[in-house]
Amino acid sequence: MQIEEYKSLKSYNTFGVAVKARYFISVNSVKALKKALKSKVHERIFILGGGSNMLLTSDIDALVIHINIEGREIIQRNDSSVLVKIGGGEIWHEFVLYAIENDFGGVENLSLIPGNVGTAPIQNIGAYGVELVDVFESCSAVHRETCDERIFTKDEMRFAYRDSIFKNELKDTYVITDVTFRLTTKNHKINTSYGDIQKVLLEKEITEPTLRAISEAVISIRRSKLPDPKVLGNSGSFFKNPIVDKKTFELFIEKFPQAPFYKVSDFDYKIPDGCLIEKARFKGKQWGDAGVHKNQALVLVNYGNATGKEILELAQHIQEKVWEFAQIKIEPEVNIF
Ligand code: EPU
Numbered sequence: 001m002q003i004e005e006y007k008s009l010k011s012y013n014t015f016g017v018a019v020k021a022r023y024f025i026s027v028n029s030v031k032a033l034k035k036a037l038k039s040k041v042h043e044r045i046f047i048l049g050g051g052s053n054m055l056l057t058s059d060i061d062a063l064v065i066h067i068n069i070e071g072r073e074i075i076q077r078n079d080s081s082v083l084v085k086i087g088g089g090e091i092w093h094e095f096v097l098y099a100i101e102n103d104f105g106g107v108e109n110l111s112l113i114p115g116n117v118g119t120a121p122i123q124n125i126g127a128y129g130v131e132l133v134d135v136f137e138s139c140s141a142v143h144r145e146t147c148d149e150r151i152f153t154k155d156e157m158r159f160a161y162r163d164s165i166f167k168n169e170l171k172d173t174y175v176i177t178d179v180t181f182r183l184t185t186k187n188h189k190i191n192t193s194y195g196d197i198q199k200v201l202l203e204k205e206i207t208e209p210t211l212r213a214i215s216e217a218v219i220s221i222r223r224s225k226l227p228d229p230k231v232l233g234n235s236g237s238f239f240k241n242p243i244v245d246k247k248t249f250e251l252f253i254e255k256f257p258q259a260p261f262y263k264v265s266d267f268d269y270k271i272p273d274g275c276l277i278e279k280a281r282f283k284g285k286q287w288g289d290a291g292v293h294k295n296q297a298l299v300l301v302n303y304g305n306a307t308g309k310e311i312l313e314l315a316q317h318i319q320e321k322v323w324e325f326a327q328i329k330i331e332p333e334v335n336i337f
Pocket of ligand 1: 127225241273274297
């Protein structure tokens with residue numbers, strides 16, 4: 001077991017924040033994971049996946065276990081679908097490309113989302129009209145203290161908008177080691193309902209899009225709006241889009257009749273944060289090396305050497321200003337440590 005000390009995590013988090021791990025180990029199997037969990041090197045354990053949904057605000061005084069468990073396996077095939085089991089340490093987008101290569105449908109709208117397969121279910125990643133819940137079959141997980149292995153079915157995961165049991169009752173309790181997806185092998189359910197996809201396909205004069213065409217459309221939309229973490233540190237959407245009651249919504253829309261919104265139910269409305277933050281005049285602004293992206297106000301960026309604390313201060317400032325101007329409370333989507 002190779003444990004490193006005072007390891008820089010700069011290249012292990014997509015914000016590119018330079019904090020150190022007191023102890024660090026990368027594990028490539030369930031056996032190695034269990035060994036690390038039982039090692040007692042430090043009383044605290046910190047699990048690290050792709051580091052794409054976290055803001056690290058100080059050094060991590062713990063044993064950081066980096067999940068690097070690979071593997072792609074077709075475990076069942078029937079007439080119209082396939083079950084594929086993917087290692088928790090696999091890079092999400094590489095899994096999407098594998099699915100497209102094999103003409104397996106269901107994850108094409110989720111192209112180019114940063115992060116790993118094993119952490120994707122925790123926040124039920126979603127984009128362009130599709131969420132992970134739509135293709136999730138089950139996942140395997142190891143209990144952090146007992147090291148018992150358990151399978152979680154879709155129902156047990158309690159998926160919701162950017163939410164699952166692993167963000168609530170079972171927060172910090174299990175480590176996901178692989179995820180099984182049910183993907184279609186024919187009669188793919190092509191989802192082009194999200195405005196921009198149709199626009200891109202129209203521009204390319206594609207009327208019967210393949211999985212690859214959808215994936216490419218999503219990639220071009222994401223590239224045009226969202227910064228590449230390899231070039232500019234960021235963590236995707238920093239905040240969740242707030243869901244507000246009818247009264248708050250009506251007050252808001254009276255002030256901004258042109259603003260976009262989604263009706264969630266007869267009582268609830270989702271308002272895009274990007275729009276709120278833009279209207280609060282933060283879009284494209286920079287304080288030191290911390291800033292708000294110029295093309296998508298929901299994304300906070302690290303222009304180089306911002307500390308996690310500086311990015312957090314900016315996030316708090318935005319929350320206060322959005323509250324002052326729209327009386328809407330916005331909550332971070334990323335995990336803050
Ligand atoms: N908007 C603005 N100003 C901005 C950004 C957006 O006015 O600076 C408006 C847009 O014009 C549009 C609306 O807000 O009318 C929605 O924007 P967009 O389609 O870019 O989606 P979003 O609500 O900002 C969500 C997800 C993204 C996902 C996209 C596409 C959340 C928190 N974010 O963003 O997910 O890629 O939809 O499905 O739900 C992520 O989670 O990291 C992420 C990038």
